[in-house]
Amino acid sequence: MKAEDLNTGEKSTWCPGCTDFGILTSVKQAITNLVNDEKVKRENIVGVSGVGCFDKIYDYLNINFFHTLHGRSLPTMFGIKLGNPELKIIGFGGDGSTYAEGMAHVVHSCRYNEDTTFLVFDNQMFSLTTGQATPVSEKGLVTPSTPLGVHEKPVNPLALTMTCGASFISRGFALDIPNLTKLIEAAVMHKGFSFVEILQPCISYHNTTQFIREHIYKLENHNTGNYEDAMKKALEWDYCQNENSKIPTGIFYETNKPIYEDQWPHMKKWHTVKRNPDFRKILSEFKK
Amino acid sequence: MEKHILIGGEAGKGIAKTTLLISEVFTNAGYYVFNYREYQSLIKGGFNFNVLKISDNPVYSHDNSYDVIFALNQDLIDRHENDLKEGGFILGDKNLKGKNLIGIDVQAHLEKLGASAKLGNDILIGALAKIIGLPVEPVVKVVKGAFKKKIDLLEESIIEGYNCVEKKMELDNPDGKPKYFITGNEAISMGAITSGIDMYVAYPITPATPVLHELASKQVEHDFIVVQPENEIAVACSALGASYAGANTMIGTSGAGFALMTEALSLQGMSEVPLVVYLSQRTGPASGVPTYNSQGDLKFAVNVGHGEFVRVVVAPGDAKECFYRTIEAFHLASKYRVLVMILGDKHVGESNYSFDDFEEPKIKPSRYITEPCEDYKSYLITENGVSPRSVPGQGAVVRATSYEHNEYGYTTEKADEVIKMNDKRLKKLDDLKEEIMDLVPVYLHGQGKKLIVGWGSTKGAIVDALKDLPDFRFLQVSYISPFPAEEVKREIENSDEVILIENNATGLLGDIIAEQTGKIINKKVLKYDGRPFTSEEIVERVNKVVK
Ligand SMILES: Cc1ncc(C[n+]2csc(CCOP(=O)(O)OP(=O)(O)O)c2C)c(N)n1
């Protein structure tokens, strides 16, 4: 299979030059590699996206796909996984929808550690609604809804997911396609909840391309099994644009933890279970 | 013959358990029993009670006057002494005060046997059996059978209680055939299992919680899963995810949780992923009176979610209907890929009803999943609007979406496609309406020329009241959406007088009838104090309204 096989023929509506194209390329390549290496069956892959600019990836990937509501990718992914644990779920979210509307789900998906992969397109901006601040926008940012400048400090999604118990935590860059591709493949293969933050400058409303290129670096000689080291790295960048900012990318933390769907001794692939409920027997159980 | 028993006291004192044991003795002997439960939103202390109506004829409701008050504290007597019937008795500890009190020195009897204080209720159960005219053996059998391990001196305590009082009443002999004794919530759980449920998702909330507990306790044996996620938004979204993946899925909640689910219920409308919702109403608005009853969410359910799409709402009137309506809900949801809501409430969900038997359901469970075909279109436009359902993993690319879309599921904003897809989704109504006609959407009880119209849990009290309202017949509306307009209109037109009875403050079914049939019902009997109607109350208030 070739990456082009994943094209749908739908016309793109992203701004020309949007960095989301870089993520799309990486996702297609990662899926192609995983399928060609027989690590994943193509028919078992399910994409899930919410609502924001990023969500349009739904129309550009020829795989099973559930396009859910704004901020609800995570619970939808969780349900699909429980509905059929053999499926490989790759979910997509934006920073606004994920950390504002859907924040509760972030905390709990990390905690559940169901075997799914979640990619957040982090442009530090509500872009599709024409550029308002999100919970990860830098302090002081002026937008039409925050003319006085953002008052709070941004949340740090990596530190947050570390604290909440995610078992795979990583950061990539939309314009570093080869490394992002590898990161996505590793995330999909990890057993448990895999969190991938993707720095994705919005060229129309929050163009940090230059800043990120100047401050980004790849984690090397980093022990991904050490929680304290990972936390230190997660906290290294505070999502504001400082002269001396250092932005690490790569896998921060990876560990083996029990996954949510393994708690049921009888967990099956539901739609293949041929049920023939015995009404008389069921009735007798309820009889007082 | 009818006997009415009030059993109550502080929460946490075994009132529910005592009630169930007494009921079981009667239903085993072949009596029909109805049990109404009233409790406060607290765990220990406070005040709660159960009301039993026992008869050798079918009964579906309780009354507010009692032959026996089984009192576990003084509070119960102070509140309900005046509800004692002529010739009735209060049974309780000798330290209590009240008229016609049969006071038992529970402490002395326990000491005599060397039994622990826990067996105090069993002494009183023994005494109740004697007073009301039951033999002691079946009581011993039922109470002993309720505990997994042997409890020392249990039998002796019951017999001690039995022997320390005199028989005061006579019971007619029933048919001897044991009855099913079941709550609406148990029947809904049973219906879900009979429908081949794969996954139940819920966040705890009274009065829907018993379904969560019931199904959770049965999940391993029946090979399905029960999941309690972080909130009702996650409940509804994950349920749609699971259903998209092929699982037969149901969610359950009450008003406050239902409010949080609404965005996802609208997503059901667009994505056409099958979903069954159990909505058990309680007294609102907001947190309201959370452990009490109401029929206040009818229009909320019928109109839930933004946008225009097909919503099916079915309202069972008793526990037996809860069972069959749940099976219908699963069937319709999968077959038409629609949202189906089972609209119950605290009264039908938590009251115990008794029945001779349950007939084998006619509907056989199916997920309506088709074999994958070439060039599969998730939203294929078909004659009846229903696109063949496929699930991921079978080979076809399966799409579900919250955006308007073309047949493949790709996003569209084109005017003609928007129209086509709206038409396709709404087209499903035609076949749905026809199928619902076979599912008894309305039912007429009685023969009178005058008409009572109602829905849901008021059925029991209205049906029990009909014997004292010979001029009336009762039109029970069970399918509220799609609405059986012709049937309802015809009955209204063929009646000398029409009265609407609802357990809410404004008469919500009346509004729907007006909208759907143009008929306005001006005479209303409404009750909105958090308590269900009794049949006595219905007789009195209907007579007042027609006078
Ligand atoms: C419940 C709800 N609230 C608000 C919106 C409007 N809305 C659509 S996209 C969007 C912003 C998305 O931001 P983000 O998730 O960061 O994605 P981006 O557009 O930046 O890719 C908002 C607020 C919506 N669709 N649904």
Ligand code: SF4
């Ligand atoms: S607004 Fe920003 S994120 Fe959205 S498509 Fe344009 S460049 Fe991309």
Ligand SMILES: [Mg+2]
């Ligand atoms: Mg964004």
